[in-house]
Amino acid sequence: MVGKSFGEVGRDRGGLHPVDAFLDLVLEHGRALRWRTTISNHRPAVLKRLARDPGIQMGFSDAGAHLRNMAFYNMGLRLLRHVLDAEKAGKPFMTVEQAVHRLTGELADWYRIDAGRLRIGDRADVVIIDPNGSTSRLMTTPRNRSSSTAGCPGWSTAMIEPSMPCSLAGARFSSTARPAISSANSAPVGSCVPRTRSQRSRRRTVSWQVSVEDTVLSMWRALSAREWDEMKQFLSDDCIYFDVPVGPAAAARGPEDIVKRIKIALEPLESYENFPGLLVDNGTDVMYEHHEEWHWPTGESAVNRFVSVHRVENGKITLWKDYWDMGALANFAPPSWTEDLMKSDMSWVFDATGLV
Numbered sequence: 026m027v028g029k030s031f032g033e034v035g036r037d038r039g040g041l042h043p044v045d046a047f048l049d050l051v052l053e054h055g056r057a058l059r060w061r062t063t064i065s066n067h068r069p070a071v072l073k074r075l076a077r078d079p080g081i082q083m084g085f086s087d088a089g090a091h092l093r094n095m096a097f098y099n100m101g102l103r104l105l106r107h108v109l110d111a112e113k114a115g116k117p118f119m120t121v122e123q124a125v126h127r128l129t130g131e132l133a134d135w136y137r138i139d140a141g142r143l144r145i146g147d148r149a150d151v152v153i154i155d156p157n158g159s160t161s162r163l164m165t166t167p168r169n170r171s172s173s174t175a176g177c178p179g180w181s182t183a184m185i186e187p188s189m190p191c192s193l194a195g196a197r198f199s200s201t202a203r204p205a206i207s208s209a210n211s212a213p214v215g216s217c218v219p220r221t222r223s224q225r226s227r228r229r230t231v232s233w234q235v236s237v238e239d240t241v242l243s244m245w246r247a248l249s250a251r252e253w254d255e256m257k258q259f260l261s262d263d264c265i266y267f268d269v270p271v272g273p274a275a276a277a278r279g280p281e282d283i284v285k286r287i288k289i290a291l292e293p294l295e296s297y298e299n300f301p302g303l304l305v306d307n308g309t310d311v312m313y314e315h316h317e318e319w320h321w322p323t324g325e326s327a328v329n330r331f332v333s334v335h336r337v338e339n340g341k342i343t344l345w346k347d348y349w350d351m352g353a354l355a356n357f358a359p360p361s362w363t364e365d366l367m368k369s370d371m372s373w374v375f376d377a378t379g380l381v
Contacts, residue, residue, distance in 0.1 A: 026050075030043070031043040031044075031046045031047045031050075031060075032046070034046045034050065072107075073107070073111070073118040073119075076104065076107075076118065076119060076124075076127075077118060077119055079236070079238060079239050079242065080239065080242070080243065080246070082131075082132065082135065083100075083101075083104065083127045083128055083131075083132065084100070084132070101128045102154070104124055104127075104128065105121070105124055105125075105128075105154065105156075108120070108121055108124045109121065109156055129141040129142070130142045237306050237308065237309065237311050237335075237337040238304060238306060238311065240259055240311075240335075240337050240340055240341070240342060241259075241304070241311045241313055241333075241335050241337065241342065242301070242304070243259055244256055244259035244260070244342060245299055245301070245313070245315070245333075246299075247259070248287065248291075248299060249297070249298055249299035251291060251292070251297065253284045253287075253288065256280075256284060256287075257280035257281070257283075257284060259341065259342055260279075260280040260283055260341060260342050260345075261280075261338070261339075261341035261342060261343045262279055262280070263278065263279065263343065264278065264279065264280065264283060264341070264342055264343050264344065264345060265277070265278050265343075265344050265345070265375070265377050265380060265381055266278075266283045266286060266287075266345040266346075266347075267345075267346060267347075267377055267381065268347050268349070268351075269346055269347060269348045269349075270348075270349060270350070270351040271351070273376070273377040273378045273379075273380070273381050274376050274377075274378055275374055276374075276375050276376070276377035276381070277373045277374070277375055278375040278377065282372075282373035282375065283345075283373070285370060285372065285373040286373045289366060289369040289370065290366065293321070293322075293365070294319055294320060294321060294322075295320050295321060295322045296318075296320040297317065297318065297319055297320070298317065298318050299315060299316075299317050300315060300316050300317070300318070301313075301315050302314040302315045302316065306337075309336060309337060309338065310334065310335070310336050310337075311334070311335045311336075311337060312332060312333075312334050312335075313332065313333045313334075313335065314331075314332050315331070315332075315333070316328055316329060316330040316331070317329040317331075319354070319357075319358075321358070321359050321362075323359050325357055325358060325359050326357065327353075327354050327356075327357035327358060329349055329353075329354050330349070330350070330353075331347055331348055331349030331350075332347075332348045332349075333345065333346065333347050333348070334346045334348070344381060346381065
């Protein structure tokens, strides 16, 4: 049985379900039974995409359930290791400065902790890491338990004062996507210096306005999942949407009608997914290059490559224009696609001529 999965053991035992095979082995071997499982981070491309996602907070937490096993206190250093390795390989997915900021200033701002930035007047809060000392040992379980404090394993490599208490923070959130700055911190996700505030230290006022990038990306994530009610939250009451190939005379206005317009194209699909690409903005207008995959129940499939331009004001999209090749999409659609669209509910139509 050594080296086999529980599914394979179940098949060898006459087609048992993997769970039944597992329970049988527990009864047969008790505490002598050992197995391995991959619980996360086994898809490098996805891992890198999540590391860049402004809606993901860098960290790990299970509400204090894991202090010695599956605690991942080295995750901050591992992120830096991945960034450095990708940079050396000529395939960077994030700059070192961005990674440091995600582990320091970004977290400190979110939790309103007076730390995370190198700035005149701020409390000294620095960790120095030798990139050449960040070795492959980071990819293993943290060691040297004897140097732990408050039940947190210490590190034996690339850290100053490895016996410092550890803290962990992790959650999914939507927050301001701040530009990367050169900042240093005691790696709040990995190993944190005790948070003692100097009497002279002043609490910084933090702005919680959501960035224009977050607004646009969050709206597209909701659209890709076809979560219509969630999508409406990112559109202003007077938002105007129109397909540039069709023209402003067939625009839609307001969250309800915009969703009606989007649904006539996407709801009949068997599956649909949006894939992100280049995104640039000037603080108000956001240009987003991306593509969609459309799959119809009748078996046809198409890739729709396009650019969307959005105007974002006060955290809401007020204008949304899609530039795409209608002919290219129609060439791969079912024969009745255009006719079916024309038979759909057209109550959303709004003439935006002169407004866009």
